[in-house]
């Protein structure tokens with residue numbers, strides 16, 4: 001039972017702005033990306049995107065439903081952005097280059113987004129100049145080496161997550 005209690009404190013609830021979509025991350029994320037690429041800047045209309053990566057099976061839709069909108073991504077294969085059908089706020093996405101096993105939760109849609117600061121900043125070559133990164137944060141010019149950046153626990157979870165894949 002102790003396991004259950006421990007895992008509970010790492011859960012995160014969130015939703016869209018009109019309240020139609022409510023969801024829960026049932027554990028802490030694998031890693032939190034702060035992406036400074038131009039694509040994220042355009043798609044959010046802001047200076048960066050903050051995404052918590054987590055196994056798709058660890059995201060529970062508590063109420064409502066989502067519209068899945070195919071959107072271009074830098075890899076060329078696209079991402080599917082899940083939006084509330086009413087208010088159109090994006091709550092998460094799946095990058096097709098990474099597979100449907102990983103969901104990118106938009107941290108700003110969590111009830112308490114302060115609990116998930118970034119673990120790593122990516123594509124910082126296009127970081128907007130006024131954004132000053134904390135000295136302690138991990139920084140990558142583009143992307144990073146997963147084995148050197150994810151926690152041991154997250155790497156174990158990655159192996160389980162992709163174990164079902166062929167090849």
Ligand SMILES: [Zn+2]
Nearest residue numbers: 016018084087
């Ligand atoms: Zn909504």
Ligand SMILES: [Zn+2]
Nearest residue numbers: 035036037040
């Ligand atoms: Zn990006």
